[in-house]
Amino acid sequence: xxxxxxxxxxxxxxxxxxxxxxxxxxxxxxxxxxxxxxxxxxxxxxxxxxxxxxxxxxxxxxxxxx
Amino acid sequence: xxxxxxxxxxxxxxxxxxxxxxxxxxxxxxxxxxxxxxxxxxxxxxxxxxxxxxxxxxxxxxxxxxxxxxxxxxxxxxxxxxxxxxxxxxxxxxxxxxxxxxxxxxxxxxxxxxxxxxxxxxxxxxxxxxxxxxxxxxxxxxxxxxxxxxxxxxxxxxxxxxxxxxxxxxxxxxxxxxxxxxxxxxxxxxxxxxxxxxxxxxxxxxxxxxxxxxxxxxxxxxxxxxxxxxxxxxxxxxxxx
Numbered sequence: 001x002x003x004x005x006x007x008x009x010x011x012x013x014x015x016x017x018x019x020x021x022x023x024x025x026x027x028x029x030x031x032x033x034x035x036x037x038x039x040x041x042x043x044x045x046x047x048x049x050x051x052x053x054x055x056x057x058x059x060x061x062x063x064x065x066x
Numbered sequence: 067x068x069x070x071x072x073x074x075x076x077x078x079x080x081x082x083x084x085x086x087x088x089x090x091x092x093x094x095x096x097x098x099x100x101x102x103x104x105x106x107x108x109x110x111x112x113x114x115x116x117x118x119x120x121x122x123x124x125x126x127x128x129x130x131x132x133x134x135x136x137x138x139x140x141x142x143x144x145x146x147x148x149x150x151x152x153x154x155x156x157x158x159x160x161x162x163x164x165x166x167x168x169x170x171x172x173x174x175x176x177x178x179x180x181x182x183x184x185x186x187x188x189x190x191x192x193x194x195x196x197x198x199x200x201x202x203x204x205x206x207x208x209x210x211x212x213x214x215x216x217x218x219x220x221x222x223x224x225x226x227x228x229x230x231x232x233x234x235x236x237x238x239x240x241x242x243x244x245x246x247x248x249x250x251x252x253x254x255x256x257x258x259x260x261x262x263x264x265x266x267x268x269x270x271x272x273x274x275x276x277x278x279x280x281x282x283x284x285x286x287x288x289x290x291x292x293x294x295x296x297x298x299x300x301x302x303x304x305x306x307x
Contacts, residue, residue, distance in 0.1 A: 003249040007236055011253070014229045021221060032218040039284040041214050046144060047132040049200035051099040052281055054125035057193035058106070060274050061118050062254065063261060065186040 100130040102230070109234065113243040144203035168275045176268025180261060196278045204285035 001009075018035070025034040033041075043049040103126035111119030135141040171188070178185040199205070237243065239250035246255040260266040 003239075004251065007250050008256075010232050011256075014225070014232060017225055021225065025218075030218070031215040032221055033214045035222065036280070036284045037214065038219055038222045039281060040286070041219065043200070043204070043281070043285050044208070045133075045136055046141060046201060046203075047097075047099065047129045047136060049204075049285065050125065050132060050197065051103060051129045053197050053200040053278075054103065054122070054129070055106075056274075056278055056281055057197060058110075058118060058122055058125075059277075060189045060193055060271075061121060062110070062115075063257060063270065063274075064180050064189045064267075066117070066181050066183070 097130060097133050100126045100133070103129060106230075109237065109243075113237070146203050146205065146207045147199055148206050150206055164279070168272060168279075172268045172272040172275065176271050177264050178267075180267065192275065192278070196282065199282060200285075205282050206286050208286075 021032050022035055024030055025032045025037075039052065043052055103122050107119040107122030107126060109119075110116075110122060132141060171192075175185060175188045178188070233252055236247075236250045236252045240247040240252070246252065246258075257270070261270060
């Protein structure tokens, strides 16, 4: 297995883990909250909203802007 | 060391004379969100993108300042942008308008080349609008959902940290911070081939807009908990310092 394949596998594992957590959160009495609810908690304050939205804004700048 | 602690207990005056009080870090600096933004800004900077690094450092400073204001209870009041959800027809019309606008934006702006002034202006405009909405307050007034399970929440945070570390590992394995690597591609390197076409740029722009809306919409479901401590709060105690 090459390093390229290992790196891609790492990204794929992270993406699959997101899906797994989200599926697990739908079970009754699950301790894992849905992603939207978790984000809602992080963004419950202005500082949290600015932090998360700054990261989102940076994504757009990073891929498209000067 | 048990012997040392017994000695200190027996000689409190000597212990207090020799112990140097450590100045506590300002609350804003201890905040994990500030640390993450500042680190991301640093690595973006050393990747020859100091302008974007400056954006992240500015965001880190603003977050730290605002977090300190919130702790002191002197933060500016928040004002929800939208009224509570009304009749179905109105919200469906608004949603349809937003979707059509997003599609037009993605199709039009996606036809422009990356790293050009028109593309930059369009993305900056949307980014600033999103930040302005988030600064003002949640999208609607919080609904008061149940408190989150702390362990479950930290799993999400841990996953985000793991993703950041994996990206950082790939970046560190490049020939240099400014030169991509086939063996250790970062997300940016992987996206280059997608973003080289009009369709690819439009799709990614649409995804970025959808992510922004998802984040703003998440502010509608704000679990009310007694603790306003951010999930990424890092408490520096004497044991850790």
